[in-house]
Structures are given as C-alpha cells and as structure tokens.
Amino acid sequence: xxxxxxxxxxxxxxxxxxxFVLLVLVIFFAAKSPAFLTVSSIISVMRHVALYGIxxxxxTYVIITGGIDLSVGSVVGLTGMIAGGLIFQGLTxxxxxxxxxxxxxxxxxxxxxxxxxxxxxxxxxxxxFDVAPFIATLGMMNVARGLAMLRSNGATYQNIAGYEELGNxxxxxxxxxxxxxxxxxxxxxxxxxxxxxxxxxxxLGWHIFSVGGNANASRLSGVKxxxxxxxxxxxxxxxxxxxxxxxxxxxxxANPSSGDGWEMNAISAVVLGGTSMSGGVxxxxxxxxxxxxxxxxNDGMIMIGVSEFWQKVIKGIIIVLAVIIDQFQAKLHARxxxxxxxxxxxx
Numbered sequence: 314x315x316x317x318x319x320x321x322x323x324x325x326x327x328x329x330x331x332x333f334v335l336l337v338l339v340i341f342f343a344a345k346s347p348a349f350l351t352v353s354s355i356i357s358v359m360r361h362v363a364l365y366g367i368x369x370x371x372x373t374y375v376i377i378t379g380g381i382d383l384s385v386g387s388v389v390g391l392t393g394m395i396a397g398g399l400i401f402q403g404l405t406x407x408x409x410x411x412x413x414x415x416x417x418x419x420x421x422x423x424x425x426x427x428x429x430x431x432x433x434x435x436x437x438x439x440x441x442f443d444v445a446p447f448i449a450t451l452g453m454m455n456v457a458r459g460l461a462m463l464r465s466n467g468a469t470y471q472n473i474a475g476y477e478e479l480g481n482x483x484x485x486x487x488x489x490x491x492x493x494x495x496x497x498x499x500x501x502x503x504x505x506x507x508x509x510x511x512x513x514x515x516x517l518g519w520h521i522f523s524v525g526g527n528a529n530a531s532r533l534s535g536v537k538x539x540x541x542x543x544x545x546x547x548x549x550x551x552x553x554x555x556x557x558x559x560x561x562x563x564x565x566x567a568n569p570s571s572g573d574g575w576e577m578n579a580i581s582a583v584v585l586g587g588t589s590m591s592g593g594v595x596x597x598x599x600x601x602x603x604x605x606x607x608x609x610x611n612d613g614m615i616m617i618g619v620s621e622f623w624q625k626v627i628k629g630i631i632i633v634l635a636v637i638i639d640q641f642q643a644k645l646h647a648r649x650x651x652x653x654x655x656x657x658x659x660x
Contacts (some may be wrong), residue, residue: 314349322615331585331602342613362608363501364556368579369600370508371552372546378525379592385553387457388647389572392557397470397567401482414479428554429547436543470567478627488562497559509597525592582607583636
C-alpha cells in the first residue's frame with residue numbers, strides 16, 4: 314500500500330510538471346528582464362503561443378493515434394504563399410488568357426481546403442501503403458516547402474493588402490486584434506474548445522484514443538481505423554493552414570520560408586503537455602500549457618539575448634527530456650496498474 318501511495322504522489326507530481334516548469338520560467342525571465350511582464354511583451358508572447366498552440370492542437374490528435382506530422386511547418390509556408398499569390402496576382406488561366414481575383418473569404422476557404430488535401434494525402438499514404446508516419450510526412454514536408462518556393466521562385470509577396478477595385482481587400486484583418494486581444498488568440502481559443510469537446514465527448518474522440526491505444530483491437534471492435542487516421546491528418550493540415558493564413562495576415566506579406574521548423578515547436582508543446590508519443594494518451598489542455606512553455610522560452614530567450622544557436626540547442630534538449638519523462642511516466646503507470654491488480658487478486 315505504501316508503494317502505491319508513493320507512486321500515486323509521484324504520478325500526480327509528474328502530471329503537473331509542465332505547469333510548474335511554466336511558472337519557474339515566467340519567474341526566471343521576469344527577474345532577468347523587467348520588460349518581460351509588460352503589456353506589450355505579454356501580447357507578443359500570446360501571439361506566438363496561439364500560433365504554436367493551433368499547430369499543437371492538430372498535432373495532439375495525430376500523436377494520440379500514434380503518428381506524427383512533420384509537414385505542418387511547410388504547410389504554413391505553402392498556404393501563406395497560395396493566399397498571398399491569389400491576392401497579389403490572382404489566378405491566371407492560360408488557355409483562356411484571363412486572370413481571376415477572389416475575395417478574401419474565398420481565399421480563406423481555398424487555403425483551408427489545401428491544408429485538408431495535404432492532410433488527406435498524408436493519411437492516404439500512411440493507411441493505404443502502410444508507410445511510417447515519420448517517413449510519409451517527412452516527404453510531404455519537403456514537397457510542400459518546395460511548392461511554396463516554386464510559387465514565387467523563392468520571392469516574398471510584399472504588401473498583400475489587396476486592391477479595392479478587385480474586391481480582395483481586408484486580408485490583414487485576420488491578423489488584427491479585437492481591442493487589445495489579438496484575433497489569433499481568439500481563433501486559438503475557439504479551435505481549442507472545439508477540439509477538446511470532440512476529443513472528450515464524441516465517438517470520434519473515443520475512436521482517436523482507441524486507435525492510439527491499440528489499432529488492431531480497435532479494428533476488431535468495428536472502429537474504422539483508416540478513416541480515423543486520415544481524418545486526424547486532415548485536421549492537422551487544416552490547423553497548419555489556419556496558422557499560414559494568420560502569419561501572412563499579421564505581416565501583410567507571404568514568405569515561402571514561413572513556418573520553417575515550427576513542427577518542432579508543435580511537437581514540443583504536445584509532448585510537454587503530457588501527450589504520449591506511444592499514442593493513446595493526451596489532452597488539449599496539456600498541449601495549451603505546453604504551447605505556453607514553448608512561447609515563453611522562445612520570447613524569453615530573445616529578450617535576455619540568448620543566441621539563436623543556443624535556442625535551438627535548448628529546445629532540442631527540452632524535447633528529449635520531455636520524451637524521457639513521458640516514457641518514465643508510462644512505465645510508472647504500468648507498474649501501478651500491476652500492483653493494483655496484484656492487490657485485488659490477493660484480497
């Protein structure tokens with residue numbers, strides 16, 4: 314009984330580890346830089362947290378199923394370039410010799426559809442050809458980044474504010490604010506709420522956990538494993554497209570390099586939030602806290618003058634430590650289950 318109590322206390326401490334780390338980081342950076350807790354700094358951190366968080370929410374679904382999506386950073390860049398290109402130069406239909414300019418809502422729909430299609434392709438390759446998610450999405454990462462570069466031969470679309478006479482203005486409002494609250498934070502909150510409700514209270518959510526826990530058993534139980542897997546990759550692609558639109562709208566410019574390396578921020582947020590890389594375990598709330606940790610680390614290190622190279626080293630170490638702790642937590646949970654089962658049998 315004492316061993317079970319000790320393990321229970323240790324398990325509870327580990328579950329709250331990310332919030333504790335966040336608290337320590339805030340105190341540390343606030344002490345190192347008085348400007349860290351100013352209103353402008355907090356808003357800046359919130360913008361970045363929201364971007365990483367949106368990517369992280371899609372990644373949470375994927376990782377719960379036991380997969381991974383390395384293409385999200387490139388999808389951010391590609392969807393931003395597609396949206397920017399449609400505003401800046403429209404869509405030219407060569408056989409007819411005409412150029413069509415779309416309004417902003419239509420451009421948003423096209424961009425989100427592109428993200429969903431990329432996710433669909435990822436899911437199709439993984440489920441139909443039994444390709445490991447790491448390999449499939451690594452390939453798509455390069456394809457999407459290459460297409461983003463090809464869209465403008467590597468150039469940036471500057472000042473994509475649109476043209477009044479063409480009816481495609483207003484794109485910048487996506488990256489604006491409602492009072493002092495950035496729109497990206499509101500979008501993040503809405504996506505987090507919807508994703509959390511789906512994961513906790515719908516059959517799809519239960520199936521996502523089931524697939525990650527044991528895909529073969531889920532299949533025998535009637536769960537459409539291939540369909541569920543494809544849907545989560547589509548959702549991840551849509552989340553990446555949302556971030557691509559917001560990033561371009563905030564800058565009023567589309568750069569093919571946007572989102573470079575952001576897949577690692579998303580994965581870090583998810584793993585720090587307690588989602589198991591083995592699948593079957595995870596929460597949206599945990600990912601949100603993980604996104605705060607990544608956002609605070611990134612902005613905090615910049616504010617105290619840490620080298621960009623050291624930032625990469627530190628974030629890499631954080632990912633490795635998070636995975637190690639995740640594995641330790643999984644083994645502890647399994648040990649507690651065995652001890653509980655043994656006590657019940659002896660009772």
